[in-house]
Amino acid sequence: MLSGIRTFSQSIFAKILFGIIAISFVIWGLNASILNLGNSREVAEVGSQSITPVELDRAFKRNIDKMRRVFGPSFDQQQAIQMGLLNNTVQGLVSQKLLEENAQDIGIGISDDKVRSSIFNNKNFQSQTTGQFDRKQFEQILYQNGYSEAEFIEGMRSDLMSQQVVTSLEAASTPPAPMVKAIAAYRNEDRSGRFVTLDNDDIDPIEAPSDDVLKKYYDDHGNQFTAPETRNATLALLTVDGIAKNMTVTDQEVLDAYNQRIAEFQTPEKRAVEQILFAPNEKESATEAYKALQGGEDFMKVATEQAGMKESVVKLGEFTKENMLPALRDTVFSLPEGGYSKPVETALGWHILRVTSITPAHEQSLDEVREQVENGVKRQKAEDQIFDIAAQLDDELGAGTSLKDAAEKVHAQLYNLTDIKKGQDLGHGIPDSQEINAKIYELNEGDESFLEETQNGDRYVVSVTKVTPSAVKPFKDVRDDVVAAWKVEEKQRRLSDKADALAARINDGSAKLDTIAAELDNSIDETGETTRDGRGLSADASPAIAGALFDLEKGKAKSVSGANGVAVVVLDNIKAANTDLGKDDPIVTELQDSLKQDIVSQYLDYLRDNISVSVNNSVINGLYAQNAAN
Template sequence: MLAGIRTFSKSIFAKIIFGVIALSFVIWGLNASMLNLGTSREVAEIGSQKITPIELDRAFQRSVQNMRNVFGPNFNQQQAIQMGLLNNTVQSLVSQKVLREDAKDMGIGISDDKVRDTIFTSDNFKDPTTGQFSRDRFLQALYTAGYTEQEFIEGVRGDLMSQQVVGSLTGTAAVPEMMAKQIVAYRKEQRSGSFFALNAAGFENIAVADDATLRKFHEENAAQFTAPESRDVTLATLSASDVISTIAVTDEEIAESYKQREAEFQTPEKRAVEQILFAPNDEQSAHEAYKKLQEGADFMAIAKEAGMDESMVKLGEFTANDILPDLSAATFALSEGGVSEPVETALGWHILRVSSITPGSTQSIDEVRDILVEGLKQFKAEDAIYDLAASFDEELGAGTSIEDAARDVGAKTYKLNGVVRGEGLYGEAIDGADEINAKIFELGNGEESFLEETGSGTRYVLRVENVTPSALRPFEDVRDDVVAAWTADERQKQMMAKAEELANNVNSGSDIATLALDDAASLKETGLTKRTGQGLGNDVNPSVAAALFTLEAGKAKAIQTGEEILVVRLDDIKLADAQTADASSINDELKSAINEDILSQYLGYLRDEISVTVNNTVINGLYAPTATN
């Protein structure tokens, strides 16, 4: 997936988004005070500006389509939502509006000439041969990205306004050159050393301590031997899965469901489309090109004459709903290999060719019967559960015990003993176990919850029967555990003492290789490494690099890495020259960090100055989990 994202970041669409309108993606933190769950049908209100559902959906669909170009055509809307793409889209739109609203309040305006110059000087839209602005490349890029020309122009204008604000804040950041050079030298310094792991075989027979020592260890390390607070609980749950086995489905219902859901079982026809695009005012050239094609000219050759390369000609595969609406009818009227007459859209004049057709298909009712039955049963069960839950709640409200009320509505009951905070429900396969666990620890001893509902729809009610406070387990009950823990601790202490003795011997002039040999250990070389551990062998713990950068040349120290105790010696230091170091990248990094901090503080200020409300009800309504695409 990371490779796919890297590929996406190099695409023409990414260059447009992250280059010309990069400010759109400043993260705007949203908090609970910004959420508006009122009657407004807007996605968000930012000062005097609004984000409409259409605006959000168009931005989100552009993002989804772009991800399809990376991850393939099966990447769908729900996957995008799970990845956080919808949330990021909302945040980016809010950030746009916040900065634009601030610019508007300051009276900042951007002329048409400035917008034009910004677009014309963008490398993304220049012909690679002439180095000049290419309208064809510009329109092709917008088409691929899903923007209309007017949308893009206004987006550039808004972001130029925002840049005026941001530039005034961040343009003065400066980093002292010597400081940057010193950081480069610090990062690029390399060290190498030798090390060996102490042979643990000599520390296997640790004599067991007397009870007095063990009892003291038990008290001093009480956390290891303390039983957490636990609770005994009576729990009743009611879910659709409890009643689904009792649900019957008729053939008539299956047929009706198939009719309603038929679109889900259809794979639409796809067509691989190529195009030659001419400017809006160049209809004559489009018709001349079409005439040549009718006379047998090569499609790609004509496209190259029009200044288009192969990547601009081949648009990819589309369904009738995926392609630009103005081109859909013409595209799907062609036979395989067919070429259309020039078609006019807002982007210009298109000549289309369908290079291949992948026929559509529809699964029969018998092929999807199991899916239909499962869906119908689930729907009926969820419908039935509302009535059962209402009856359950009424009985509980009337004073009926959990056990009796559960029996009357067919709910499942559980007696759970020794439930510990944060550890679920001890292996019981109960939906929402973690949520129920949290509720258990909100109640006091003897208290009963209301009828609650988990995130996935299971209703439950519980009663805390008993609370066992956290307490240190008696020594006699955990003596074996104490012996094991003390022995392991003693072994580590003895090994570390031995390693420190060996390190002192190295520091006094002893040869580390001889000491390793005497300990029946294997001496290893670290290789040249930076502070980050870059350069270490795959089998060398990063703690070794950290140790090397605390030592003087020729000196050694003992360190612990997990269960191993190592003796590490610094053999060589390779300093980086601060005077000759290229600090440009560090300078840019520090400037960026300073600017990000300034901008973050300014956005924090704007949170208080500009009213921001986000309507999650509208957003959730637009992208319900049952939506498909």
């Protein structure tokens, strides 16, 4: 999860509003500098600035949306609060305000030109075609991330101010050489060894135990045999495709749409082309080849023998007039089928061209594409009307109409969903299923959501009609599962016990790995030279073997349980690490980043002592009371 957060944090939006949360994780807590704000309805006051409930709520919702891109649509507000994302959002905003306040105090200002330049130079807002700032793309990205233009510009200005402060602090972040060497020596040391993996043939067959043993296992491992919480819900869904099915269109609307889209239904003429190509200085050779063709020689024979070309290179494929090289276009499209040209000069050399086949241009009639055009018109009308229909559904529910009746009045798709598990697809081909599932699990039994909009623009209202709590299944219903689980655990125990005994024989000198492998009739595998984190470990070795190698003395053995089974591993060689690292080595840059964070953290501590900070927990709790209580 943390790696996902780190990946996400590289985006421009994360840097602006989620920017220095990583710092605030370390040095800021809601219990610090909390004062009584009296009747204030602000979330926090930092010096002369404040954080409003609206500002917090927008930032929190944006952060949840961004986390969903990392963890999936089932990541909901309750999970966000439980994992501390609400607190961290507050902390990030407070830290940002501290740096902004400090920047203002020491006279740092960011001009409009600087903000404009930063936005215009950001590749996210530049057209891939022209490389220039694209306003439509800029507005679209802001809309997708929940920003108004003014809000984004001020966020960018604040971020640039804060970054000037932070950048000046990071200058003194060179890690000490002894620290670098010590960490390199530890992290980059290589070790290698050999191992034998035990399998089912190395232990006695496992028989099912008595019911007394199984019932004890069942009681001790109840979580393995627990049915998850399920929910029943009623869903009223408005999708463009669903609305389009009920749309009526006129013949004139279909004709107008066909005329507007006529280019889609026109297939231009195509010609299959072959060429004989000579170098720019081989005009005479091209002329001789042309004479040979006039004398009846085969085109491919001339190309291969006189021009030295391969057949696959001679055959260029099919071209329309638009995608043919301009210098050859007129020549190719003036030839008859089977005809060849005189030598034509381009910057590439001398070309003799032959048209082997012609596919005539074709325009599909309205009758041929009527269904496609008609569906397109219906969909366009549905896209235009979905907002109004959704508003009508909302009005019906607001007037006290039941969800079922309201859905029928506006022709919404109505689903009665049963036994829904958290994170599970809802079935029925419901789009944005995971997102709706997450909303279902935000509600309590009897609750009905507001009119919601999915990321793809669908609208829905969902009502939770029943919640069935998770419960342990009766023993008689899961006896076979209990037997299977007990056997897996018993097999692991027996294999581990035997591996421990074999490792002990190696360690007391009574046996060697080769001897044990021969006794088991098993092969010996090499670990490869590996570091502590498993880099260099052979593909056949479990990652746990890397850890075992660094727990052993040379020549000693240990049993290891991992994804690939139970093994006995022996350490054979130790290779000391190179501790002379360059400035771009990952260890150096990692330490430098850590020191930068420590320096900024200490500076924020200093600012907190000198700039008044007041956080109003009652306002925060009031905003998210329902989820905070769960």
